[in-house]
Amino acid sequence: MRERSAGMEEEKGIQVLIVDDEDRFRVTTAATLKKRGFAVKAAASGIEAIEELKKSEVDVVILDIKMPSMDGHQTLRELKKLKPNLEVIMLTGYGSLGSALADRRRGVFAFLTKPCSIDFLAERIEEAFAKKKGVPEYSRRARDIMVPFFALMSRVRADQSVAEAVDVVLQFFDEPFREGKPHDSLHRPILVTDEEERVIGVISFSDLLRALQEPCAGLMEKDSLSSHSIYLEASSYVGGFATMVRENASRTVRGLLPPKPTTIDENAELMEATEKILSLKVTNLLVVDQNVPVGVLREKDLFLEMAKIIKDHQMEPQATPKAGLEGVCPSLFDTMKTTHVR
CATH class of the missing domain: 3.40.50.2300 (Response regulator)
Known part of the structure; x- marks a missing residue:
């Protein structure tokens, strides 16, 4: 310590x-x-x-x-x-x-x-x-804006099917109407655990939808060989969504997980978290403490923190500008480099 x-x-x-x-x-x-x-x-x-x-x-x-x-x-x-x-x-x-x-x-x-x-x-x-x-307020890190595991109600086992996972998530859709905002459920990541209830990953609603895209992409590629188009004709989509959903319902949740979960240390600066989410094109990061998962950092959490920083800055008394560079507010980039979130 x-x-x-x-x-x-x-x-x-x-x-x-x-x-x-x-x-x-x-x-x-x-x-x-x-x-x-x-x-x-x-x-x-x-x-x-x-x-x-x-x-x-x-x-x-x-x-x-x-x-x-x-x-x-x-x-x-x-x-x-x-x-x-x-x-x-x-x-x-x-x-x-x-x-x-x-x-x-x-x-x-x-x-x-x-x-x-x-x-x-x-x-x-x-x-x-x-x-x-x-x-300074802006000394906060990933652990300070993450969503702790106790606050994540949706949990599924890796060996469960996509159908079972959807059923688990649906059980909590009414919860925001009692304790939060109705749209909060759309931003909740879903924890994936192994047989011993250890967290091994996290998936989002986008991952569940992406499971439909993989076989559909195969059809698109096949169609493009003959039509020289990367898109299916409108008629080719008729009934496609329902068909893909039924076919993927029995797929295991483990198949939706990447080979290795995208993690970030709980002490990481928020700019590092931002760069990781953008470069890896993910919406959630699994926050770890000495390689043990402790929470989830969402792109939504970073956005809310960005909004908070802007609001706090607007409420601060503004210095009187001076000649030259003295008194000039630092750029947003410089501010982001030197700050972190609780």
Whole structure:
């Protein structure tokens, strides 16, 4: 784990508030973080957390989502009312994409799945504190904008058929209407696991459609030999879609996966992720931590981050232009090279 800088933070310690109804986890984590030099307070419920925040200085909150009475989502809203700039890290073994994205919009610094290593948690606390103290916002990385696995509800086994995969995905199509936006389901990647439930890849709706294109491409090539056209005649398409769907329904999901999944390290800069998606012509990247998959980074996530950066930049006070190059805003390219996302 990185060494924290000397000075006031070292003497006083980063003020951390752990909010979790599980006694064993709360007590053990608090004791371990104290040994790392953090100043730790603990609360067993959302109500206790609110009262603690009213009377104490808190830099970073570690908040469990699954709690009785007042859950983590409700607690987050109340804490943010008291201190809008409070940095919050949410811990959970549960969750959904809709609720995770909603909490992200409320200013959650990071989502971590329980259990996680104390080193990893401590690093996230330090990063959240650094952001609070004014370290540039654009120091975020792939792990900070990825969709964690707990938020991805659609999972299929590699040995299942395309028909079974479609059925699994359809079960979650109504979920966005309850927790998110109706169109969110169209952007959800589908996790592919092996027989031991280990993630081995990720597919999208485009991959399911691409399965129809391969045999169709063969027909197009055959037709082009005689017609000197790379396209089929309109009459040749009649009933073709339904035919291809039926023929591919029994194909295994494993056949849709590339020989090797397209991965990116969780610490990768966002410009690296962007270049990888564009150069490899993929829509999703499997995010790995020491070769272990931990989440999915979508082109949609990069677009949303781009929109956020633009919005934040527009809200910043503009410097008065000076003669020559002084006071001139850096180019978008330079900004992208020197920034990353949480």
